[in-house]
Amino acid sequence: MSNNAMVSRVENERVLVLERVFDAPRDLVFKMFKEPEHLKRWWGPRGWELPVCNVDFRPGGVWHYCMKCVDQNQGQFYGMESWGKGVYKEIVEPETIIYTDYFSDAEGNTNETMPSTEITMKFIDLGGKTKLVNRAEYVSAEALKTVMDMGMLQGITETWDRLEERLNEVK
Structure with a gap:
């Protein structure tokens, strides 16, 4: 694990x-968010897969x-x-991805009982490294609290790890 907390x-x-610097070129970091074959290898917290x-x-x-969840040690x-489900609003390759993030079901129907999120991701070139800035805007403080209480911050930390x-495997 990196010291790039x-x-x-x-x-x-x-x-x-959320902000973090990755020791990889911006084009490569951006590609990780656009191609399913990459997303399947890293999206989600430890012990979870993307079937x-x-x-x-x-x-x-x-x-x-x-x-x-494929990790038996995670109990329940x-x-x-x-x-x-994410619905892309704007894409400026390799700089920006803006999308609305929803909880959904297997058919892609939005779960209206859970908060949606407006996500703006900025990929900032630091000369061989990339600063990723993820801005997640919720409809209310209560909606943000709901996902924080679900352990979202730990989950996204593990996901970015x-x-x-x-990135270290493919660069």
């Missing part, structure tokens, strides 16, 4: 900003995926599936 902060009570990952990477396109979560491991 993730930095997180909350703005305006409903915006979670379903369909990506239509264009504005208006949809990313529909299933995270499944073992075998659990968590479906998600796995991203770094994947």
